[in-house]
Amino acid sequence: MWALVAAIPCQDRGFQTHFSIPRSFSWGVSVLSLHDKIMEESKKRERRNSVGLLKEIHQIEKCTRHLLELTDSLQLPIAEEKLMELRKGMQELGIVFDALKEGLEPCERQVREVFHRIVRSRMEGLDCLHKHD
Template sequence: NTQIPRGAPIVWLHERILDEAKKRERMNTCGLLKEIYRIEKSARHMNELIDSIQFPVGEEKEEVVRRRVEELGIVYGALKNELDPLEKQVREVFHRIVKSRTEWLDSIARGSQ
C-alpha cells in the first residue's frame, strides 16, 4: 500500500491560510465577510430602489441610483482585490499537488520497469 506524497503542498497551503488569518486579526477585520455584507446590503438597496422607481426618473432619484451603483463598484473592487491573490495561491497549490502526484506516478512507473 503506497502513500501519495502530497503532504508538503497541503502543509504549505495551511500555513498560508494561517498567515492570512493572522494578518486579518491584526487589522481587526472579518476579512471578506465585510465585503460580502456590503455587497448584500448594496444589492438589497438597489432592489428597493428599482422597485420604487417610477418613470420619468427625477434628478434626485437618478443621483441616488448613481451613488448606489458607485458604492457597489467600490465593494466589487475591494472584493476583487482580496480574491485575486487568493485565487493565484490556490492555483499554485493545485499545480504543486498535480506536479507531486505526477512525479510520484512517474517514480512508480520507473520502479515497475
C-alpha cells in the same frame, strides 16, 4: 483544516461542532481567537439574516438590497434625485466589488499555485511508480 472548518459557524447548521484545541499547539491560540471573532460577528444583529460573515459580502448584500428597493419604486420618467441615488448606489457597489476583487486575487493565485504543486507531485509520484514497474 478540520479545525478551521469547525470554527466557522454556518447559519443553516442547527448545531455548532465543539472542539478543543490545546493552547500548547503553536497554532492553537490563533484558531481559538479566530473562532471567537467569527462567533461574535455571527451574533451581531445586522448579520442575522446575512449570507456571509465576510465584511465585503455583507456590504454587497446591503448595497444590492438598497438598489433593489430603489428600482422597485421607480416610475418613468425617472426623477433626477432618484437617478443620482441610483448612481451613488452603483458607485458604492463598484467600490466594494473592487475591494473584494483586490483582496481575493492574491488568494486565488496562491490556491492555483498549491493546486499546480499537487498536480506536479502526483505526476512525479506516478512517474516513480511506472519506472519501478
